[in-house]
Amino acid sequence: MCNICGCSHGEITIGGSAEEADNRPRHGHRSDTHGHAHPGSHHRSHDHDHHGHSHTSPAADLSFPSGGATPSPNLISIEQSILAKNQRFADENRSNWSGVGILSLNLVSSPGAGKTSLLVKTLEALRAEVPLWVIEGDQETSNDANRIRQTGVPAIQINTGRGCHLDAHAVGHAAADLPLRQHGILFIENVGNLVCPAGFDLGETKRVVILSVTEGTDKPIKYPDAFAAADIMVLSKLDLMPHVDFDASAAIELAKRVNPAIRVVRASVTAEGGIDEWLQWLRSMLREVAEASTGQLESRLAAVRSRLNSL
Numbered sequence: 001m002c003n004i005c006g007c008s009h010g011e012i013t014i015g016g017s018a019e020e021a022d023n024r025p026r027h028g029h030r031s032d033t034h035g036h037a038h039p040g041s042h043h044r045s046h047d048h049d050h051h052g053h054s055h056t057s058p059a060a061d062l063s064f065p066s067g068g069a070t071p072s073p074n075l076i077s078i079e080q081s082i083l084a085k086n087q088r089f090a091d092e093n094r095s096n097w098s099g100v101g102i103l104s105l106n107l108v109s110s111p112g113a114g115k116t117s118l119l120v121k122t123l124e125a126l127r128a129e130v131p132l133w134v135i136e137g138d139q140e141t142s143n144d145a146n147r148i149r150q151t152g153v154p155a156i157q158i159n160t161g162r163g164c165h166l167d168a169h170a171v172g173h174a175a176a177d178l179p180l181r182q183h184g185i186l187f188i189e190n191v192g193n194l195v196c197p198a199g200f201d202l203g204e205t206k207r208v209v210i211l212s213v214t215e216g217t218d219k220p221i222k223y224p225d226a227f228a229a230a231d232i233m234v235l236s237k238l239d240l241m242p243h244v245d246f247d248a249s250a251a252i253e254l255a256k257r258v259n260p261a262i263r264v265v266r267a268s269v270t271a272e273g274g275i276d277e278w279l280q281w282l283r284s285m286l287r288e289v290a291e292a293s294t295g296q297l298e299s300r301l302a303a304v305r306s307r308l309n310s311l
Contacts, residue, residue: 012170013159014177086200089168093175093203101183101293103286106202108226109210110219111192114236114269116144118210118278119187121269123151125279130286131184135174137166137191144189154178165196168203183290185282198225205289211255212237213246220255227258234278238268 097104109115116136123132134155136145145157156174158166171188180186188204190197209230211219214237220227227233233255235248252264265281268274 011161012163012167013161014170014174015157083199086168089172090201090203093168093172094205096172097175097180097186097203098205098289099293100181101290102180102186103184103206103282103289104186104202104204105188106197106204106207107187107189107210108194108197108207108230109190109192109212110194110215113192113210113212113215115189115192115210116147117269118234118236118267118275119189120147120151121275122187122279122282123148123153125275126185126282127151127153131181133175133178133180133184133186135166135171135178135186135188137189139163139191160191164191164193165200166190166202167200171202182293183286185286194219194223194226198223198229206231206285208232208234210234210236211251213241213244213248215246217247217251218254220251220258224258227255227262230259230262232263232265232281235264235266236268238266238274239270 094104107115107119119134123134126132132153134145134148134153136142136148136155136157137160138144138157139160139162141159142157145155148155156177158170158174160166160170166188175186178186188202190202194209207230209226209232211233213235216222220233233252235251238248241248248266255262255264263281265277267278
């Protein structure tokens with residue numbers, strides 16, 4: 001976890017670099033006292049610091065052992081506190097998004113597995129059907145967010161600095177700067193890393209792990225937490241299979257050994273119809289979320305009517 005890699009040192013920036021394309025007014029956010037009141041919000045009150053363009057969330061100044069030292073009880077307590085705080089923000093995000101029928105997806109993979117390429121192809125295929133939004137996570141640059149914006153889909157960049165994963169607090173803020181509305185899909189592209197992202201719930205409806213055929217057959221058992229936490233595995237870059245030493249059947253078997261419930265779809269962004277299976281899954285998940293939110297609304301309306309009738 002992050003008490004080993006030390007990624008909690010540093011600063012999170014939401015919005016990207018000063019050179020990003022949209023030049024929106026930006027406002028700073030302290031880490032514990034803020035929120036936005038719309039479907040992307042996870043707070044109801046907000047202290048703003050309007051100086052410059054970036055949202056900044058200074059992380060706690062924690063000292064961690066190095067050199068493989070055994071964690072102390074105090075360190076374990078700190079880790080549990082961090083995860084518990086993250087979970088509260090994640091639960092709030094999930095409630096806000098699911099309540100209006102937003103399908104939210106946390107995309108996790110190694111660097112270079114093809115997350116952004118798959119995402120661009122997906123946005124191009126679905127943008128005429130459904131509202132779409134993207135939160136991009138990288139340590140530095142706004143390159144991926146700029147690439148996403150070229151599809152016409154709104155995107156917010158989160159730069160984590162030395163941080164190796166996104167957290168629910170920063171994601172909630174980024175979502176608050178997107179024009180979220182009912183019955184759309186929010187894609188959250190996590191920092192390229194199969195370790196720390198596995199331990200941090202962002203409030204997503206489903207977690208997606210992407211494994212490319214260029215990475216090695218044994219990835220699911222080398223990084224089991226990432227695959228155990230995922231709802232679906234996308235096996236990507238299948239067009240490269242003739243050129244690499246990769247056993248797809250064995251990789252799927254290993255993923256299912258770690259997580260028997262994981263669903264597997266195959267994808268190639270360069271082949272005709274290469275992401276159809278993935279798109280079909282997305283549409284089915286969106287229908288489920290929309291139906292659930294409609295059911296929640298009907299239940300709330302029925303409860304209101306019942307109270308009114310009892311007056």
